Amino acid sequence: MKAKARAHANIALIKYWGKSDENLSLPMNSSLSLTLDAFYTETEVEFTNSINEDVFFLNGVEDKNTLSKISKFLDLFRIARNMNERAIIKTINYVPTAAGLASSASGFAALAAATNKASGLDVNSRELSTFARRGSGSATRSIYGGIVEWQKGINDKTSFAVEIDDASWDIGMVVVIVNREEKKMSSREGMKSTILTSPFYKNWPEDSQKDLKEIKIAIKEKDFEKMGYITERNALKMHATMLGANPPIMYFEPKSILVMQIVHELRDKGIPCFFTMDAGPNVKILCRLSQGEMIKNRLMEDFKEYEIIVTGPGPGVEII
Amino acid sequence: MKAKARAHANIALIKYWGKSDENLSLPMNSSLSLTLDAFYTETEVEFTNSINEDVFFLNGVEDKNTLSKISKFLDLFRIARNMNERAIIKTINYVPTAAGLASSASGFAALAAATNKASGLDVNSRELSTFARRGSGSATRSIYGGIVEWQKGINDKTSFAVEIDDASWDIGMVVVIVNREEKKMSSREGMKSTILTSPFYKNWPEDSQKDLKEIKIAIKEKDFEKMGYITERNALKMHATMLGANPPIMYFEPKSILVMQIVHELRDKGIPCFFTMDAGPNVKILCRLSQGEMIKNRLMEDFKEYEIIVTGPGPGVEII
Structure with a gap:
């Protein structure tokens, strides 16, 4: 019931700009990005019966502002697993600065991966990317390394990321x-x-x-x-x-x-x-x-x- | 056979961007500008039989680079008047700096006005603006003061400037x-x-x-x-x-x-x-x-x- 994951930020080379579905974070266009080594997020998720509310710690400090968004995101997994346990979520952002450096991409990708494991849902990477998408559009792409395409798709299941290239050619x-x-x-x-x-x-x-x-x-x-x-x-x-x-x-x-x-x-x-x-x-x-x-x-x-x-x-x- | 004119530069508030006819300087869109007091050009044109080529002086120095463009522009008047005389053109630019300050607007408007007078063609302001246009699109608007619209029109005769407002209300x-x-x-x-x-x-x-x-x-x-x-x-x-x-x-x-x-x-x-x-x-x-x-x-x-x-x-x- 406890798992920890690391996900890296990504920078789009072909930009994602505009949603066709606000609620599902479906994009108006497919996009393509490079996942970056230097910027990442580590998140631990522990489901437990000993608490009545989710608790979220960001960089060691309890963060009540973001909690409702995080809880709603965890609900996607709780519904899929038909479980009710609340969770303790501990996130550390290794992104030098907050502004405009896609910390929500690495953040929701790490949260999705840790929750996927801790909840026992254990979907594969492609499906995991559809979960990450619900947290933040660009997080879809942070499930994979190297050069990644987020295919816009037409609904929740078909809007996912695919790995295009490992970018190991001096990039x-x-x-x-x-x-x-x-x-x-x-x-x-x-x-x-x-x-x-x-x-x-x-x-x-x-x-x-x-x-x-x-x-x-x-x-x-x-x-x-x-x-x-x-x-x-x-x-x-x-x-x-x-x-x-x-x-x-x-x-x-x-x-x-x-x-x-x-x-x-x-x-x-x-x-x-x-x-x-x-x-x-x-x-x-x-x-x-x-x-x-x-x-x-x-x-x-x-x-x-x-x-x-x-x-x-x-x-x-x-x-x- | 000799006349001197002063024309002021203008800055577009609704921009002219794109030609529908390269040769006639017909624009893709109508535009609107403010004529400015501080930037202007004075040009003297003298038609004479004593020379075989037009001569152009810019700020007191003979300018052979721009001459062919100026001569072609004067030809519009020579053709309209069925005359053959060459001209001495003396231009002084009172525009603080050359770059991007619409000196071609005031330049061709002043040249059009002086040539119009010196050649004896004596068209009215509206028609004069169609001549100025042939030199430089934005010169069309410098025929008038205050706030000026350049109506794109559909041909040489209908693409002219009109005065919209004298801009005397603290602008x-x-x-x-x-x-x-x-x-x-x-x-x-x-x-x-x-x-x-x-x-x-x-x-x-x-x-x-x-x-x-x-x-x-x-x-x-x-x-x-x-x-x-x-x-x-x-x-x-x-x-x-x-x-x-x-x-x-x-x-x-x-x-x-x-x-x-x-x-x-x-x-x-x-x-x-x-x-x-x-x-x-x-x-x-x-x-x-x-x-x-x-x-x-x-x-x-x-x-x-x-x-x-x-x-x-x-x-x-x-x-x-």
Whole structure:
């Protein structure tokens, strides 16, 4: 009745932007991501009859704010197993900073894996990814390591993740933390507003699926430049749909643009690196893992007091 | 056979982005602008039989690079007047810096007006705006002062400017020169690439016409906040279409974003001001003219060594 799991964060190369079903977290488009080694969450779940309410500890401190969301998530497993026990959940986030670094992806993937084991439900990884999805859309992809596709599907059972590639061909990411503040608008709210008000959103689902198709070919051919180029362009298109929202949603900060300029400068010098950016100001650079430290050194010239992390691909969820 | 004219630059509040006819400079959408007092061009045109080639002086220096474009433009008048004389053209640009400040708008409007007079063609302002359009799309709007609409029309004769409002109700602009360098990609090239490659461009012509309709109502009602809000949103939507281009076109620089953040900060403090941005990094702030200096003072905290210009609405083209 007790299990502990570790799951890693992931950064989308083809972005997930927009839900077709709010309740089930079904996405408007399939997406693709790289699981990252440096950022992960460890969660222990223990079902017991000795308590009447779930208890949730985050980084050693009881967290009552998130509890109802966690309890609702655990209910999915309790219903599947026809069990009633409450749980003690202990989570440690090994994500350097909270803002915009997909801690909800690693968080719900680890919680799903630990609960799956502790409850004795023991579904396979594919089905586990549908559970993770219910907690947070991007958590779907954190069930697997390397490069992962989240196939949008048409219902709860068919919207799951699949492993595409183990990313063991010199692929990494450099993450620049340009701002640690909580983001002004959550992805959830940003997506909703974009769908409802942006004249450009209607082209996003189809267009991002073209990007997905192309990037999968590039990955198959191990064409890193093409893969990076599609990544960068796809991120800018997602942000374009947001700029069209009413009121406009803009996550660009001066420092975000500076990172982009440095990426282009490095590329002009022949170093293949490409930026991507999510619903927050921090910029992630897709690069050759072997060139990560060199890219970090260049960034440090302009980002002396900032946190810069170089990381390779991470593994899928593990019971530990 | 000799005349001199002065024309002022204008900044679009509803952007012109995309041509439907490259040769005639017919636009995909109607646009709306504010003519600015601080930036203008003076041009003298003298037709004479004593020379065999047009001669063009820009700011006192003979300019052979632009000559063929100018000569072709003068041919429109020569053909209309059935005349053969060559011309001496002397232009002085009173635009603080060249990059992205619409000097081609004031330039071709002044040239059109001076040539119109010197050639004896003497068409009225509306028709004159169709001549200016052939030189540079945005020059169409610089024929008039205050707030001007360029109606896209369906052919050479119907694509002209009309005056909408004299903007005498405490309206001004603050222009921050964040970068004086020549822009990397001209508007002309940017428009072409956006039309051909951006999945979002197809929504632009219709969407911008909705914005135009709304801003005209706001102007009629002298609803400055609404006018500014539509201005800011329309600019971001134009840039969104560019971010979707392949390769992406991004004119944002770190300093451009900083100006936008300061505009939002001022607005949060109750000062109605709104940014707009064209195919270059410089940001223009639409504000109450009476608050222009105060806004400039706030900007100077972050832009000490930068040029910041406060200006009111400018007049239409004049023979001087």
